[in-house]
Amino acid sequence: MRIFLRNAFIVLVSLLACRIVSAQPPDSVQLEDFTWTELRDAVKAGKTTIIIPIGGTEQSGPYVALGKHNARVKVLAARIAQGLGNALVAPVIAYVPEGSVAPPTSHMRFPGTITIPDDVFEKTLESAANSFKVHGFKYVVFLGDHGGYQNDIKHAVVQLNRTWAGQAHALVPPEYYGTSSDGYAQILRQHGYRDDEIGTHAGLADTALLLAVAPQMVRLNQLHDAPKPGPAEGVYGGDPRRATADIGRLGTDAIVARTIEAIRRDTGGKSQ
Numbered sequence: 001m002r003i004f005l006r007n008a009f010i011v012l013v014s015l016l017a018c019r020i021v022s023a024q025p026p027d028s029v030q031l032e033d034f035t036w037t038e039l040r041d042a043v044k045a046g047k048t049t050i051i052i053p054i055g056g057t058e059q060s061g062p063y064v065a066l067g068k069h070n071a072r073v074k075v076l077a078a079r080i081a082q083g084l085g086n087a088l089v090a091p092v093i094a095y096v097p098e099g100s101v102a103p104p105t106s107h108m109r110f111p112g113t114i115t116i117p118d119d120v121f122e123k124t125l126e127s128a129a130n131s132f133k134v135h136g137f138k139y140v141v142f143l144g145d146h147g148g149y150q151n152d153i154k155h156a157v158v159q160l161n162r163t164w165a166g167q168a169h170a171l172v173p174p175e176y177y178g179t180s181s182d183g184y185a186q187i188l189r190q191h192g193y194r195d196d197e198i199g200t201h202a203g204l205a206d207t208a209l210l211l212a213v214a215p216q217m218v219r220l221n222q223l224h225d226a227p228k229p230g231p232a233e234g235v236y237g238g239d240p241r242r243a244t245a246d247i248g249r250l251g252t253d254a255i256v257a258r259t260i261e262a263i264r265r266d267t268g269g270k271s272q
Contacts, residue, residue, distance in 0.1 A: 029081040031088050042088070043136040049087035049267070050137040052128055053077040054153065056096040056146040059110035061202035061235040063226070065217035066112040068210050070094045073145035075213040076176075076255055080143070083260040087141070090128065097121050097149050106148075110234050118152050125156040133168045139267050142172045143259070150177060173262035176255060180209065183258070184251040191250070199238015202229075205251070207240035212248030 026033045031050070034042065055070030065071075070092045081087035098115035099106030107113040116124075129140040140160070142153050153172045160170040175183075184205055185198050197204045211218050223243075229235040 029078050029087065029089050031090050034088075039088075039135070047086050047088055048136065048138040049081075049084060049141060049263070050090055050132045050139070051077045051081055051087055051141045051143060052090045052093065052125070052132075054093045054096060054125075054142060054144040054146070054149070056098060056149075057094050057112065057114040058098050058107040058146070059113050059202075059234045060206060061229050061240065062233050063219040063223040063229070063240065064202055064207055064210060067094070068206070068217060069145040071214040071217055072210055073143055076145075076252060076259075077143055079252075079256045080259050080263070083256060084263060087263075090132070093124065093128070095121075095124075096146060097152065107234070118149070121149060122152050122156045122159075125153065126160055129156070129160050129170055133164065138168050139263075140168065140170045141263055142170070143176045144172065145177070145180065147177065147181060169267070171263070171266050173259055173266060175258040175262040179255045179258045180251065181205075183254060184209070187250050187254060188247070191247070193242070193247075196237070197239045197242060199236060199240070201236040201238075202234055202240060203236070203238015204240050204243045204247075205238065207243035208245070208248035209251050210248070211243055211245040212252045215245055218243075 026038065028034075031039065053073040053076075055067070055073045057066050057070065058068075059066065060068045074089070074092050077089045077092075081089050095114055095116050097118050098113050099108040101108060101115065108115055125142065129142075132140055142157065144150055144153050150172075157170045157172050164170070185195075188198050188205060188208075189195070193204060199205060207218060207223075211220075223241055226241070228239050228241065
């Protein structure tokens with residue numbers, strides 16, 4: 001009898017522990033990891049900032065995977081949300097303007113790049129933001145990892161804030177893209193790298209940032225043994241062959257720190 005009671009007690013304690021564990025919200029800032037009830041409760045508890053990461057699916061030379069922007073912005077958005085403390089991260093928007101289809105222009109000249117029209121992109125941003133406003137989010141933060149659509153994001157933010165009239169607020173902190181481009185280039189120059197290495201697309205800067213967050217997406221063995229790639233291979237104004245994860249972390253750390261500071265500034269300190 002005693003053995004039976006002891007075993008029954010152990011089973012009961014285990015069941016209660018499982019229920020307690022299952023009742024806990026996920027240890028994540030990714031919206032997709034929540035159930036709808038967990039999300040509802042998280043918003044009520046004060047997580048009222050949502051970050052919408054915007055990437056893009058495009059060529060980045062022969063040694064960097066097509067999802068570079070998507071992987072990079074997902075990781076950095078999560079770090080920014082964790083730093084803010086009251087923010088969650090929406091799914092990455094991977095379909096963005098990348099040039100025309102007929103005839104193919106810009107990155108559309110390379111297989112794997114996906115493009116959509118600018119007006120469709122802006123409407124997608126507005127629709128996503130309005131969805132989050134309905135669910136109780138007060139601040140919608142757009143983080144765009146690619147330079148080609150920055151003006152589209154700004155247009156969407158202006159339209160949203162005009163429509164919302166103070167009920168919620170949309171913002172696009174310029175520090176995110178500014179630090180990942182010109183700001184990071186300046187950091188690299190301070191560490192002895194030349195402009196003809198840094199590049200503007202798929203060069204040392206681009207490749208190093210990706211190595212810092214998703215090294216499996218860079219074909220390092222092929223890259224180190226390759227001749228310097230150029231525009232014909234999709235690499236513009238740079239040389240990625242000396243890129244390393246350590247160099248990349250100089251950039252990712254700066255992007256995260258400066259963007260957190262900017263969001264807190266633009267939300268009056270409420271995103272913390």
